[in-house]
Amino acid sequence: MMLGGQKMKMLLNIQNLVKQYSDGTKALNDINLQIKEGEFIVIIGPSGAGKSSLLRSINRLIEPTGGTINFSGQSVEKANKKELRFIRSHIGMIFQNYNLIPQLSVLENVLHGRLGYMGSINGIFNRYSEEDKIKAIEWLTKLGLENEIYKRADELSGGQKQRVGVCRALMQEPKLILADEPIASLDPKSSTAVMDAIYHNCKQMGIACLVNLHQVEIAKTYATRIIGIKKGRVVFDGTSEELTDSMIYNIYEGKEEQMYQQTI
């Protein structure tokens, strides 16, 4: 909200989004969401509420079954292959399981962030530009991974792997980062490091960020805006001050124990 007086433009507009799986379960049920540039939004909700389906619908890793998604003036749900690649190249994604290529070097994994800007042949033969390589090393250094650059990705600890994941996303020079439970598999100390890395760099670069979390306390620490999801619907949308205890209990109704898992 403090982007130096810059007028905040709409970045992502989601209208009536529905995702129904083939077995009939509705993961998302009429979701409406507007996200402005540079916002840091945390989505909370119990497991199975549809948080992950929501993020994956935005870059169409899963195909939504209804509604419209507009990303920075472009229709996502109608995009053809080429347009979708273009949209995805501007949306970074961070995964709960890091989703690195374990056998490749840390640097190669970070450079994968540039694949969206490259043709098939150039990508296959690792023809990354020298500027990209320098940029990747800079990001790795900034996130405290300067000694791991040439290690195999599977030699790193969980927290380090996730920071590589963050570097890969930042390498895309995205307008938006989607982070799906980025700290669910990490210990408290690594969690803080990863959340800080995501938060500060998004702020600095003016990148909007949508983070799925189930820990309410961490959500309140970072979020400029919190969205509560329950059974595929948005049941809360406001600042962390507005998120009252009774609201939290409503969101987590029946799954209260999940609020306290792995809090810092």
Place this chain on the structure above:
Amino acid sequence: MKNSDQINIELESSLPNTGKKIKIAHKATQRQQRLFFGIVSLLFIVSLFLIEIDYQVVVKGLERTPAIISEMTQISFEQFGSLLSGMLSTLVIALLAVIISFIVSFFLSFLVANNTTPNKYVGIFFRYFLMVIRSVPTPIWVLISVASLGFGPMAGIIGLIFPTTSFLVKAFAAQIEEEGNDVIEAIRSVGGTWWHVIFKGLLPVLFTGLISTLGVRFELDVHESVVLGIVGAGGIGYLLQSYIQYYKFADLTLGILIVFITIYALELLINWIRIRSSAR
């Protein structure tokens, strides 16, 4: 003591008073097993009658066996050179068949695997097409290529390519479906193309698995290609078959020994490679 008396009385009274032994088996399982053995025995008896075994031939054959065995204990090194070159060409047939099949199946497997197929129906088409190929036994494929290409190693290679390719596609596709999902999501999410998903994401992850599958298949193809020589695909199998035909058992013994040593050594080698590559 009062208590134990009571228990005894209760136990006795709860037993069925029929004098039969108490049953202990799980009834449904027992029934299944009896049914299985019943059907197998029935099939066995029916088969014995169907095949019309001439027992006098069997007895005569048994009478001849000691003579053949004693002939086979004499080993002749007369054909050593041609046997070695036969074994080599058997290995070459298997190797070429595996390499060509690998190139074809590498691309086909990405078309077939559920999570990488560019088009669902293309994937299903190839899946069923390869199933048809797999259901025709390898010797039939070789006989077909012998019929069209003539006797020799080329027929062996072509004949082996069909079953080898379909085997490899099935194995590779299963590996892609099992291990690929996280990697596919990662590369797709950055805007990578289908080729990026395969070469930058899946290939490094699946590499060791692919190599060890190839090793297994090469071993199988060497076995096959020894046998296939007999139906005209060249290599050592062809020599073995001619020795049997002309009762040259001393040469046959050397041939069998060469096959045994080669395949045994090959298995050791492939196991060693597999252990090395998985240990990284």
